[in-house]
Each structure stands twice: as C-alpha cells, then as structure tokens.
Amino acid sequence: MSGGEALREPWESLRRQREAAGFGMWLFLNSEALLFGALISAFFATRFFHPQGFAAGGREAEIVYGTVNTLVLLTSSLTMAMASFATRAELRRVSFWSLGLTLALGVVFLGLKIMEWRSDLEKNMFPGPGFPIEQPGAALFWGFYWALTPLHALHMIGGLSTVGFLTWQAARGKRPLRSPAFEAAGLYWHLIDVVWIFLYPLIYLQGRASS
Amino acid sequence: MSGHSLGEGDPRTLRAILWRTVPVWAALIALALSSCALAYVPMGGFNMAASLAIAAAKMVLVGVFFMHLRRPDPLLRLSGGAWLLWLGFLLALVFADQATRAPISQPAHSPDVTGRETGPGGMPGF
Numbered sequence: 001m002s003g004g005e006a007l008r009e010p011w012e013s014l015r016r017q018r019e020a021a022g023f024g025m026w027l028f029l030n031s032e033a034l035l036f037g038a039l040i041s042a043f044f045a046t047r048f049f050h051p052q053g054f055a056a057g058g059r060e061a062e063i064v065y066g067t068v069n070t071l072v073l074l075t076s077s078l079t080m081a082m083a084s085f086a087t088r089a090e091l092r093r094v095s096f097w098s099l100g101l102t103l104a105l106g107v108v109f110l111g112l113k114i115m116e117w118r119s120d121l122e123k124n125m126f127p128g129p130g131f132p133i134e135q136p137g138a139a140l141f142w143g144f145y146w147a148l149t150p151l152h153a154l155h156m157i158g159g160l161s162t163v164g165f166l167t168w169q170a171a172r173g174k175r176p177l178r179s180p181a182f183e184a185a186g187l188y189w190h191l192i193d194v195v196w197i198f199l200y201p202l203i204y205l206q207g208r209a210s211s
Numbered sequence: 212m213s214g215h216s217l218g219e220g221d222p223r224t225l226r227a228i229l230w231r232t233v234p235v236w237a238a239l240i241a242l243a244l245s246s247c248a249l250a251y252v253p254m255g256g257f258n259m260a261a262s263l264a265i266a267a268a269k270m271v272l273v274g275v276f277f278m279h280l281r282r283p284d285p286l287l288r289l290s291g292g293a294w295l296l297w298l299g300f301l302l303a304l305v306f307a308d309q310a311t312r313a314p315i316s317q318p319a320h321s322p323d324v325t326g327r328e329t330g331p332g333g334m335p336g337f
Contacts, residue, residue, distance in 0.1 A: 019286065022279070026290035033294035034301070041305045048309055049317065063247070070243050074269075078236035081277040082228050089223040183279075190278050197269045200243070201262035205250035209258050 006178040014178065021180035025187045032155075036195050039151075043144050043202060046137070053137020058206025060125060060133065061145065065116035066204035069109050070196065076105035077193040080163070084186035087170075087177040095177055099167045102189065106160045113153055120145075141206070148199055152192070159189050235276040242269050 011017035047054045083098035124130050126146065127139035162185045169175035170182075222228045246265040250258060275281045280291050 019284070022287055023290050026287065030290070030294040030297070034297055037294070037298040037301060041302050045305055045309055048313070067243070067247050071240060074236065074239045074243060077239070077273060077277055078232055081232045081235075084277075084279075085222050085228045085231065086225070088221060089228070091223075091225060091228075094225050094228065187278055190273050194270050194273055197266050197273070198263075201246060201250070201259065201266055205246065205262045206259070208250040209253040 006176040006180070014180070018180040018183065021184040022187065025184040029187060029191045032191055032195075036148075036151075036198075039144070039148060040198060040202065043148075046140050046144070050135075050137020050140060053133075053135040053139075054141045055207025055210055056133050056135040057138035057141030057145075058203065059208065060123070060138075061204050061206070062116045062119055063204045063208070065112055065119075066200060069112050069116075070200045072105050072109050072112070073193050073196050076102050076109070077190055079105065080186045080189045084183050087179070087182040090177045092177065095182075096167070096171070099163060099170075099182075103160060103164055103167065106156055106163070110153060110156055110160075113149065113156075117149075145203055148203070152195055152199060155192050155195070159185075159192050163189065232276070235272055239269055239272055242272075 007014050007017060011020065079098045079101040083095055083102060086094040086098055120126070124132055125142055127143050131139050131142070133139070166175060166179075166181055166185055170177060170179075175181065222231050242265050246262045249261050249265070252258075254261060274291065278291065280288060
C-alpha cells in the first residue's frame with residue numbers, strides 16, 4: 001500500500017500529516033489530563049479532611065477486580081503499542097492480531113468492571129440510605145468511586161469504538177495501515193491506561209495496611 | 212529536526228517490535244504488582260506516597276516508550292508535557308488554599324483539632 005492512499009488533504013506529505021495527527025491528539029489528551037486531574041485533586045482535597053473515612057471506604061473496594069483489571073489494561077497497552085508500530089511498518093498480520101487483542105482486552109476490562117459494580121451494589125456501596133460504613137468521609141470516597149470509574153469506563157468505550165472502527169476500515173481495505181490514525185488512536189488508548197494507573201492506588205490500595 | 216524525529220527509526224519487524232515493547236510491559240506489570248504488595252506493608256502516611264510514586268514511574272514508562280515521547284521531536288514533547296504545567300498550577304492552588312485556609316474556615320475538620328491520624332510535619336497522612 002502506498003503512502004499516497006494514506007495521505008489526506010490538506011497535507012503535502014504523510015510525515016506532516018503524521019505530525020499533525022500526533023499534535024492534535026496530544027492537545028486533546030491535555031484537556032483529558034486536566035479533566036481527570038481536577039477530579040483527582042478534588043479527591044485528595046476531600047481526603048485531607050477525612051483520612052480515616054477514605055481508608056475505611058477504600059478497604060471495601062474490590063482489590064482483586066481492581067488488580068486484575070490493572071494487569072489487563074497494561075497488557076492492552078502493550079498490544080496497542082505493538083499495533084502502532086506494526087501498522088506503521090505495514091505488517092498486516094501483526095497489525096490485525098495486535099488490534100484484535102487490544103479490543104478483546106478492552107472488552108474484558110469492561111466486563112470485569114461491570115461484575116465489580118454489581119458486587120459493589122450488592123454490598124450497598126452507594127452513598128445514601130443503607131450505606132454500610134459509618135465513618136465520616138467513607139461515603140465521600142464512594143461518591144468519588146462512582147464518579148471516576150464510570151467516567152473512565154466511558155473513555156474505554158470511546159477507545160474501543162475508535163480502535164474498532166479503524167480496524168474495521170482497515171480490514172475492508174478502506175484505510176491503509178500506514179494511516180497516522182492508528183498511532184493517534186494508540187495515544188488515546190494509552191491515556192486511558194495512564195488514567196487507570198492513577199485510579200488504581202487511589203481507589204484500591206487505600207487503607208490496606210491499617211485496620 | 213533529525214531524521215528520526217517522527218519515528219523513522221521505529222521497528223519494522225515483529226521481532227524488533229517485541230524487543231521494543233515487551234520489556235516495557237514486563238516492567239509495568241512488575242511495578243503494578245509491587246505497588247499492590249507495598250499497600251499491605253504498614254508505612255503510615257507513606258503508603259499513598261509510595262503507590263503514587265510507582266504510578267508516576269508507570270506513567271513515565273508508558274509516555275516515553277508507548278506514547279513515543281522518546282522521539283526527539285520538540286513539538287511532540289512540548290504538547291506531551293504541557294498538561295504537567297497546567298495540572299501543576301491546579302494542584303498548587305488547591306493545596307495552597309487548603310493548607311492556609313482550611314484550618315480557619317473548617318476547624319471542625321482540621322486534623323490538628325480532631326487529633327486524627329497525622330503524617331510527618333503534622334500534616335494528615337498523604
């Protein structure tokens with residue numbers, strides 16, 4: 001496949017187009033970093049007043065689901081990075097395998113997340129009537145939990161849709177593997193991973209050493 | 212700009228791709244498991260600090276090796292690092308406000324008044 005097919009207007013060369021795609025995606029990722037950064041700083045600002053309540057709340061988070069999902073997401077970043085290199089090198093089989101694995105791992109992540117939410121709700125871990133932890137601040141911790149994890153899952157659905165669409169286009173021959181879109185989608189996927197890298201200690205590792 | 216600035220030096224074979232990515236993944240998995248294990252070691256206020264430091268190390272690995280920030284492209288590095296500056300402003304202002312105003316405006320929640328668990332320097336466990 002030639003670079004001409006991947007090249008779109010208004011760029012004069014695939015190199016410039018690639019640079020623009022990366023730059024544009026990074027600008028978007030900056031806004032995403034500030035969205036999650038603001039929520040995480042609110043988390044710490046609230047935790048400042050309720051260290052023990054947050055520890056009590058955190059101990060009830062499902063650490064097995066959280067840890068397995070961390071490993072799943074880190075592995076999906078590996079396959080996405082491989083896809084990014086493989087599409088660029090136009091290695092067709094490696095590209096489709098790594099894109100397919102990335103999508104599969106993303107679906108596994110969401111599936112585990114739904115199972116975890118079900119388990120949380122069975123334990124009534126939703127701030128409001130019947131919330132089982134008495135310490136002040138624990139309900140605030142779970143408020144952050146129910147704000148941050150669905151927001152992250154929405155981003156995961158966005159990532160799955162984007163990577164799925166690009167893979168579908170490539171499989172039908174409508175998008176050459178050299179298209180810079182794969183690399184840009186990869187940047188977004190890795191951002192989802194980086195956000196989770198920070199949510200993991202905030203949510204699941206809180207208060208484990210104390211009782 | 213050097214010839215490698217936009218990834219012209221990127222791996223072209225499966226073997227080279229695996230060689231470039233799998234060691235980074237192994238380090239990420241090792242860091243994730245060690246942060247999980249460390250969370251059960253009683254370190255007082257340093258538990259969260261340690262797990263956040265490990266998270267930051269993982270972020271650097273993903274950013275440099277998977278998000279291509281190791282490419283010597285000034286535009287990419289600037290756009291890839293700009294959020295640190297803005298987030299730095301945000302965090303500095305939030306916590307400056309909290310450290311100076313919270314004990315006055317919310318004395319009931321002040322860790323010093325209630326005698327809640329405090330970390331080094333009288334600050335609550337981070």
